[in-house]
Structure formats: structure tokens, C-alpha cells
Amino acid sequence: MGGSKPWPQVSVGNKDHTSAAVVIIGAGISGMCMAIDLIRRNKCHNFVILEKSSGVGGTWHDNKYPGCCCDVSSHLYSYSFEQNPDWSRVYPGQEEILDYLIHVAEKYKLYKYIRFNTSVEEARWDDNELKWKTDVKVSGDKDSEFNDCYTITSDFLISAVGQLNQPAYPKIPGLDDFHGRVMHSARWDWSYDLSGKKIAIIGNGATAAQLLPELTKTASAITLYQRTPNWVMPRLDAPVPSLLRSAYRYLPPLLWRARALQMDFREDFYSAVTDSDSVIANQIRGWCGDAMRAAFPDQPEVWAKLTPEYAPGCKRVIISDDYFPALAAPNCTLETSPIRRITPTGVSVEGGTEQEFDLVVLATGFQTIEFLSPIKITGANGRGLADIWEESGGATALYGTTVPSLPNFGLFYGPNTNLGHNSIVLMIEAQSRYLSTLISNVLDARTSGKPLALQPKASRVAVFNAEIQERLGKSSFADERCSSWYKNAEGRITNNWAGTVVEYQEVLSKVDWGDFEAVEKGGKGSGVVLGGKKETKLGRVREETVVGNTALVVAGIVAVTAAVGAVVLERRRGGRKW
Structure with missing residues (x-):
């Protein structure tokens, strides 16, 4: 296929349906960024994107609950190479973000590479062929009539499933016995009429803070079940005037400056979520107290329930203008007693009576520390990813992107790349540039008839993770007075990056080939630096004001x-x- 075009430039077609240069798992922000970089940087079209949902957008396709929005300003929560002058608000809603991502997919003609309703069950590295074998399951009714499962062979495998894709369901006794309706926020059913309903919201993080103000508009009664309070700071959301949007459209430097100023502000916010004694951390305490007392004047007993004992940043800081006012609404009740069990008709708390509900909303987040779950990944010499991470005490990866014993494998939004202060898109773009360079060398080697398999050296990964854990141990993330989705059961911070975005971009502004080794047939690492190369400089996108x-x-x-x-x-x- 493809006539005289070089192999990487030929798109995957019917005849090579089960073979590709690169397989990307996920068509969200990360997977789309990787695909665009493969096309733009590597001139590679021989790839497929496997997406278990029916559309692009990742978490913005899956999360459709009332009030769903982003807590990063719209001009910064977008690709640097595809800035949008037409955001309607300072902070965009879910539907507008999804529209933006659909636009990107259409502009860069990504749909022809995506296989929707296709989930990955397992991926195995073949030590002899030096290739990945990825097992997929087709869930679309008509598509599955052709073949409901098959295996794709590829030179490189990319996980772009992120950290927020598998809903976390609480282990509360009796949950399955509830006779009313139960909905997880990430699996919202818009056909269900909320009018006049009695609703229980379990969880009080960012999702609940977005849901609550919307549900109080129609429900007859709402009870929010809070386990621990959160720090809440003002969002200061507002529409973007049409005149300003026109200026952004016809004077792009104004849009660039708006984005850069947001970048500057967010980077300055870094100390707020890492240093409990910083000026801005204390400012968050003040903002939270002011907003809380304005909503609940002369109610010190409520203030005590809503004021955290831990440092700002230990759990994700909630950014909201309407959470406290919604909580103070006449039809809303705050319940801080631990839930004892779910009964067939409602919720029972310790030391209290049962409340009856029509709907139980689970605003309980995602399975974050498992990362690729439930996909089974097996690397060189039959080593499973779960075993690799168990041996290292939790999920680890070199710069959050590559894992020992997993040759020709890359991660987006992997271990220790989450942020508490800035836009994750900035991290994703750096990762995409870095991984596309690894892929380029692997594809060039195959084109020359010399298959290449690369993996990070275990010793280098160990050193990197020791350094980052030392820094994280001194941050607010490590505050023992709170638990969060940033940590595993042992308290190790597996999700968050220790520094600023600019630091991370600088780290990934070059590939140090001494970090890697070639893997020979049979799965043994050679310890050899790639072709004598020392490093490849990539540069970075400078988002801050320059x-x-x-x-x-x-x-x-x-x-x-x-x-x-x-x-x-x-x-x-x-x-x-x-």
C-alpha cells in the first residue's frame, strides 16, 4: 500500500489492519497530541489510536455531570499550537472543552486513525520479534459482527489513558442493595429527571463542588456527605466579552500574552500547594475563611466542620465561586458523621438515623494510583507491569514517561507527572515531544532493516525516583494529616510532580541517551548507549512571558x-x- 511512499508514511489500511508502527491507547488530550506529533514531527502515518469510548475527548467525553468544568483557565487548558480565541468563559465547561477537542481532531484529520468502541485487554512484548502484541476487544454491536477481538502487532506502544479514566466506587456496605438510583459522576445519566428528588452526594472534592450548585437548583433536598473538608478558593469565573474575543482572533499576540500571563500566575501558585508556610498558602487560608464566613455568618460550628487541619495542597485545592453558597442553600444539608451503611431506601450514619433518598451520587473520583488498570501489560522476559511496580514500592517511571523492562513503551500523564497548580496540557506537550523522539529512532532503525528496542535503565529510574520522592517528602503533598488520591496505601506520593511546569519542560527539553539501553532478542538489556549518541536537544515551548x-x-x-x-x-x- 501507499505506492512509493516510505513505510512510516503509509497509513494503516485493510491489508495491514493488525499491524502498525505505533499503537496509541486513548483518544483524549494525550493521545491526540501524540498523534499530531507523529504526523508533524516524524511524518509518520502508520499508527492507530484505540479508543474504548464512542468519541474523542477522554475524560471530557466521559465526564458529563451537571456543572462539569475545568479548574484551569481556558486559554491555558489548550494546546499551545492550537490556541482558541473564542472561549466563551474564563473557565470553560465540559461541553465547550469537548467541542474544542473535536475541532482539533477534525482539523488534524485524526478520525481516520481512530478505532472507536475498541478497548485494550492486554499488551505483551515479544522478546524474539521485538514488537508489541496488543489484544483488543470491539464493543460496538455492528463492528463486533466483523470480529469482536483481535491482536495488533506494533513497533511502539503508547499509553495515553491518563490517571482519570477508571471510576472509583466506594466500598460502603449495602451500596448494591439501594432500591433507588445510584450514579457515579463519571457515568452520568441525563435521562434521569432530578426535579423534586431527594439526593445524597457522597464525596466533597472538586467534582462535588461543581455538582452541588447545579443540583440544588432542582432537587427538593440534598445531603452532602463529607469525610474531610477541603480548602476552597475563589474561581472568579466570568464570560469573555465578544470584543475581547475578536481582539484575540485578529491580534494573536494579545492571545499569546493572555496565555503567558495565566502561565505566570499558575507557576507562582506552585508554592501554595507545596509550601504550607508560603505567603500564597496563607492567602488561600484567608480566602477560604472569608468565603465560608460570608456563606455561614455567625455559625462557628459550621466553620469548624469546613476548615481543614492539613496544609493547602495536601489534597487538591478546590476552585469555586458557588460551593459555599450552595452548601448554605435551604434545601442542602452538610453531614460529617461517617457513613455506616447504605440501606435499601437511603443512607445511615454512625450515631444517627437513616435518611431516605431517591438518588445517591458517587462523587468519589477515580482509581488513580493503578494508572493503566485494568489493562494487563507484560514486558521483556515476561515481567508484568504490576510486578515491576510492586517491587519498586509503587508506580515509578523515568520522568513519568518510560518504564524499565518495557521496551519501546511510553506513558502520558504517568507516575509523578500530575500537577496541583497548573495545566496538565503543558506537561503532556513536553511528554509528546520527548516520546516522539524515541519513536523516531525506533522507526528509523526499522526502516534501515535493523530493529531497535529501547528501555530506560533501571538504575537511572531508581536514582530519579529517589530524588523526586525526597523533594515530595518535604512538600504539602506529604502532610500526614490528610489522605488523597496523590498517594498509594503506603503513603508514597505516586502521582504528583515535585517541581514547576517549567522545571519539567526543561528536563524533557532533551533526550539523554545514557538513560537508555538497547534490548536484544531474548529480552536482555545490552546496557549500550544508542549508537554512541549522547543527547538529542529538543527545546521546549516557552509559555511564560518572554x-x-x-x-x-x-x-x-x-x-x-x-x-x-x-x-x-x-x-x-x-x-x-x-
């Missing part, structure tokens, strides 16, 4: 001149009439 206002004005003049010139040229050609 130019002054004068340079910005000059850039704006150039942009306006170019726009006017384009209009004049179009008129001369007899094109669009303005």
Missing part, C-alpha cells in the same frame, strides 16, 4: 499588517467581499 510590552506591540502591528494584506489580496483576486 517579551516585553514593546515587543508585543511590534508583533501586533505585524499581525495587523499581515491581516490587512491578506484582505486586500483576497479582494484583488475577486474573493470574499468584506
